[in-house]
Amino acid sequence: MKVFELKGQKRTEFGKKATKAFRKQDVVPCVIYGKGAETVHFSATTPDLRKLIYTGDTHVVRLDLEGDMYDLIMQEIQFNPVTDKVVHLDFLLAKADEPVKIELPVKTVGLSEGVKAGGVLNVLMRRLKVKGLIADMPEVLEVDVTDLKIGKTIKCSELNFNNLQVLNPKDAIICNVSASRAAKTAAVDEKTKK
Secondary structure (H helix, E strand, O other): EEEEEEEEEOOOOOOHHHHHHHHHOOOOEEEEEEOOOEEEEEEHHHHHHHHOOOOOOEEEEEEOOOEEEEEEEEEEEEEOOOOOOOOEEEEEEEOOOEEEEEEEEEEEEOOHHHHHHHEEEEEEOOEEEEOOOHOOOOOOOOEEOOOOOOOEEEEEEHHHOOOOOOOOOOOOEEEEEEOOHHHHHEEEEHHHOO
8 A cells, every 4th residue: 555654743722713823824734533542633734735635546644743653544534615625634543453444446457358349348436445454455456357248247245355344335336347339239230130
């Protein structure tokens, strides 16, 4: 899993007035939560956070908080509804021996039989929620579509990743192959010849 390096400053002032002052300085208030851990309040600059937020990748955030190091998973982002600026971030403390829940991007691999026959591969779920240890988390979840024929689907219940549990509903469809307009026309032409 990719690692994102971030520097932050500890926060000692709280409330609306302090938060407003932070945001005027282009700084975002953040919080670290963790099971059995003390809640930590800090702030980070908007330009640094932008590189973390506006990416399709999932990262472990390695936070340098005035010399203290934390490994974190981004949990929640709050945006201003009018300006769309980031106003708050929540992070979860990632411990090496405790499983975490995280969404990872899906990547299809292989050339499906249905696509070879003129069908179209439709990826319906671009991310899957999984549970496991940070050390076992890959950068992407690879879904092999080689045997997928026209009209067939791959569901969450069919997936198996080493040391990871898929948390999405078992009947949720990740991808399918549908007949393209050209394939449908060819099938109609074939029937009319007979």
